[in-house]
Amino acid sequence: MKSLGDDKALQELLQQINAVRGFSCDAYKESGLRRRLAVRMRACGVHTFAQYAQHLRENTAEYDRLLDALTINVTQFYRNADTWDRLTTTVVPDLVARRGSAFRCWSAGCASGEEAYTLAVLLLDEARKTGATNGIAGCIDATDFDVKSLKKAGEGRYPEEAFDAMPNSLTARYFHPDSEHPGSLSISDSVRRLVRFAQHDVTTDPPPNPPYDLILFRNVVIYFDRPTQERIFLEMANALASGGVFVLGKVETISGAARDILQLEDIRERVYRRR
């Protein structure tokens, strides 16, 4: 049960987080916010939102741990392998054939870069298989709100376990052991060259460089309330080139006006195409 005082203290806490760290929780589902705040409050040994606000003022390092908990940056190379298999057999070959030297993709909510680099690997590998003489030279915009994740993405070095879902042949071809960091692999320059990272908030910032041939927006929207989801879907649908492809996470579904613009192509893998 929550009291009115509890609501007011929550609002004050959220305002404080926004003022100090520029992170607005307005678009997030309240149930999810409360759940994740409760995890951090338990870890800090405080029981009310007001106590937690005070704790944050006295221990500013806690803001980092809280933002980690709120933004949930779990990811993996080749996450949800079936989706990537689907992209490998249809979407990627089509993209390389049609737009090989000028494709534009966007990984929105890219976390520490695994999704964007996976896409870069598939595009490069398709160019290799088809012997595209000029190779490929497009760009993948990879954006996230979380600066810490973006820093990790820019480093391009990952523990071996991050590759568990990725076919071994791809890992071996596009990543190499890092002699200074045993147990880690680093990306090759050819992969790195295709990806451009930037900070971006999908709830407030416009799409960075439309029109896009492909937008990956996976496992991000689930945290937002319905009106925010519908607004972002519409904005992203409009940011696609004609025939462009939109991919959501496995448990996410498009709603709102974007449904008039995007046609469902694969329900299981949440692949849509702009009409």
Ligand SMILES: C[S@@+](CC[C@H](N)C(=O)[O-])C[C@H]1O[C@@H](n2cnc3c(N)ncnc32)[C@H](O)[C@@H]1O
């Ligand atoms: C679970 S990860 C998804 C990573 C990747 N797309 C995947 O599916 O593996 C969710 C990411 O969304 C980011 N995120 C959350 N809210 C955001 C916002 N308002 N704008 C941009 N990114 C956001 C988080 O920082 C986190 O890195």
